[in-house]
Amino acid sequence: MVDIPEHLLLRSAEARAKALGISVEQALAEMKGESNPTVVAEEPEVVEIAIPEPVEAEAPAPVETPAAEETPAPAKEEAPAPAKAETPAPAKEEAPAPAKAETPAPAKAPAEAKTDTPEEVDFAPEVKVTQRLLTVVKAKPIQKASGEPVDKVNTWPHLMLPEFISLMAMMAFLILLSAILNAPLLEEANPNITPNPAKAPWYFLGLQEALSYWDPQIAGVMIPLVIGLIGFAAIPYIDRNPENHPSKRKYAIMMFTFFLAGAGTLTIIGVLFRGPGWNWTYPWIDGIWFDDLLDWIYFE
Amino acid sequence: MAKLTLRERFKQGAAGSGDSLRGSKFASSIFRPGSPFRKGYSDSPRNRSYVVMNNVLYHLHPVKVKRHGVRLSYTLCLGGMSFFLFIVLTITGIWLMFYFRPTEMAYADIQALQTSVAFGSLVRNMHRWGAHLMVLVVFLHMSRVFYHGAYKAPREFNWVIGVILLFLTLFLSFTGYLLPWDQLAIWAVTVGGNMASYTPVFGAQIKFGLFAGLEATTATLLRFYVLHVLFFPFIIVIFMAIHFWRVRKDGGISGPL
Ligand code: HEM
Numbered sequence: 001m002v003d004i005p006e007h008l009l010l011r012s013a014e015a016r017a018k019a020l021g022i023s024v025e026q027a028l029a030e031m032k033g034e035s036n037p038t039v040v041a042e043e044p045e046v047v048e049i050a051i052p053e054p055v056e057a058e059a060p061a062p063v064e065t066p067a068a069e070e071t072p073a074p075a076k077e078e079a080p081a082p083a084k085a086e087t088p089a090p091a092k093e094e095a096p097a098p099a100k101a102e103t104p105a106p107a108k109a110p111a112e113a114k115t116d117t118p119e120e121v122d123f124a125p126e127v128k129v130t131q132r133l134l135t136v137v138k139a140k141p142i143q144k145a146s147g148e149p150v151d152k153v154n155t156w157p158h159l160m161l162p163e164f165i166s167l168m169a170m171m172a173f174l175i176l177l178s179a180i181l182n183a184p185l186l187e188e189a190n191p192n193i194t195p196n197p198a199k200a201p202w203y204f205l206g207l208q209e210a211l212s213y214w215d216p217q218i219a220g221v222m223i224p225l226v227i228g229l230i231g232f233a234a235i236p237y238i239d240r241n242p243e244n245h246p247s248k249r250k251y252a253i254m255m256f257t258f259f260l261a262g263a264g265t266l267t268i269i270g271v272l273f274r275g276p277g278w279n280w281t282y283p284w285i286d287g288i289w290f291d292d293l294l295d296w297i298y299f300e
Numbered sequence: 301m302a303k304l305t306l307r308e309r310f311k312q313g314a315a316g317s318g319d320s321l322r323g324s325k326f327a328s329s330i331f332r333p334g335s336p337f338r339k340g341y342s343d344s345p346r347n348r349s350y351v352v353m354n355n356v357l358y359h360l361h362p363v364k365v366k367r368h369g370v371r372l373s374y375t376l377c378l379g380g381m382s383f384f385l386f387i388v389l390t391i392t393g394i395w396l397m398f399y400f401r402p403t404e405m406a407y408a409d410i411q412a413l414q415t416s417v418a419f420g421s422l423v424r425n426m427h428r429w430g431a432h433l434m435v436l437v438v439f440l441h442m443s444r445v446f447y448h449g450a451y452k453a454p455r456e457f458n459w460v461i462g463v464i465l466l467f468l469t470l471f472l473s474f475t476g477y478l479l480p481w482d483q484l485a486i487w488a489v490t491v492g493g494n495m496a497s498y499t500p501v502f503g504a505q506i507k508f509g510l511f512a513g514l515e516a517t518t519a520t521l522l523r524f525y526v527l528h529v530l531f532f533p534f535i536i537v538i539f540m541a542i543h544f545w546r547v548r549k550d551g552g553i554s555g556p557l
């Protein structure tokens with residue numbers, strides 16, 4: 001037999017103790033086979049009646065259901081089963097339902113001479129429950145789950161609320177920014193007038209800066225294509241180290257940080273420190289040579 | 301009715317006012333069971349599942365997610381933010397299309413938009429700064445994914461999809477750059493096109509195909525316009541769909557570290 005988990009055993013022992021009127025320790029011992037099972041009545045299924053004779057109309061009637069009112073038979077709340085089991089009650093007598101029941105109807109027993117509501121639905125008012133734990137069948141899934149259970153929460157609201165708030169915050173930021181900062185619009189396009197310097201959009205300026213150092217064939221192709229597309233896409237296939245804690249992948253982190261620092265530096269140089277002829281300038285001396293920022297400067 | 305705290309209100313869903321409207325057949329034909337907008341919504345574990353499961357949302361989110369994955373400090377919502385920005389850009393972009401012709405009139409249209417269309421400047425500004433922001437946020441998202449080692453098995457391929465998304469974002473931004481048809485636009489794009497022309501072997505062809513000629517003209521403008529409002533958005537939506545689907549299929553958010 002499968003090992004029964006302790007808490008299940010205890011629970012059924014409690015139930016058994018209650019049903020038989022024995023102590024929990026005793027029940028537990030019985031279930032573990034350490035002592036002989038308590039023998040209950042010969043007929044554990046018999047419904048024991050625990051009410052006074054219906055003739056004694058004076059008996060208190062605590063429950064007043066519509067049906068009970070017509071019946072002279074008073075209903076009485078019953079005491080726990082084991083205690084009453086000993087009291088010899090009139091045989092075949094039917095007990096009205098326990099306190100809360102709407103239908104003080106007879107149980108299976110045939111005797112209903114004294115009740116006025118024989119057609120009512122019946123149920124056993126008091127059954128001496130004797131349950132025994134025979135075995136515990138471990139639930140086996142049809143499919144075998146491979147992963148360990150993880151701590152999960154409902155998407156709504158635990159994920160969607162933060163998402164919504166982030167969206168609102170971002171919108172607020174964007175609207176505010178757009179209200180105070182105008183998008184640049186210079187003179188109409190004129191292919192005959194080349195601005196000096198001519199700069200790409202900021203995210204390409206690191207590249208443009210790199211282009212100015214190396215042979216364009218190398219810089220213009222090797223950097224965006226090889227490093228950018230192929231190199232970046234290949235990162236998961238190059239870095240086969242399965243760890244993802246930073247302390248165990250120092251090399252990868254170092255490389256990426258170098259890349260970020262390099263790209264960032266080149267971009268900042270391209271945006272702020274390059275003037276006419278792509279010569280070095282200082283923005284605080286010669287001004288900013290990046291048109292996208294012009295309106296910003298005019299603000300002051 | 302007594303005053304309710306926010307939390308109690310939430311527990312009742314949107315319950316309260318408008319019950320007769322929300323209980324109507326019309327309303328219940330719109331909001332499926334479990335929707336907080338339906339009459340009689342209450343906060344229960346079952347309804348929390350239904351909110352997602354009985355909804356179009358199920359295409360984006362699973363019913364349950366890892367507890368650590370909803371912590372803002374892990375993803376910083378950067379991927380979500382990229383997506384939101386894309387949506388905002390789509391909406392403002394469609395609005396801008398009402399006032400813009402990719403022809404010799406382009407520059408005049410932008411000027412007219414800024415001076416004589418209600419909220420014209422604001423929407424144009426939002427579209428432009430939003431585009432810059434999206435490039436930045438996508439880049440930051442990529443960095444956060446890298447630092448978490450979130451590209452490792454089984455998420456290798458989603459990183460590849462991500463790199464494609466990064467490039468598509470850059471192309472979207474770059475093609476949009478030309479559209480105002482001012483000196484900034486035409487020369488920035490010329491510089492970018494020249495970089496592409498350094499490609500060995502096919503360099504000249506690439507630039508010719510991109511510019512619809514040897515240099516930036518109104519033919520280039522039309523070409524960039526179509527790429528910007530139709531082609532790249534179409535492609536990026538497809539890749540985003542794959543990207544989000546893979547996030548789920550790869551077991552949700554990576555980690556915890
Ligand atoms: C348009 C651009 C993009 C959008 C809208 C987007 C959206 C998202 C979203 C919503 C998530 C869920 C987790 C989170 O918010 O961090 C995610 C995860 C992820 N993204 Fe992106 N992303 C984009 C670009 C990229 C790029 C450029 C890369 C990398 C090169 C990338 C790689 C990944 C990976 C590997 C995950 C899984 C992360 C994890 O499990 O922790 N994505 N993306």
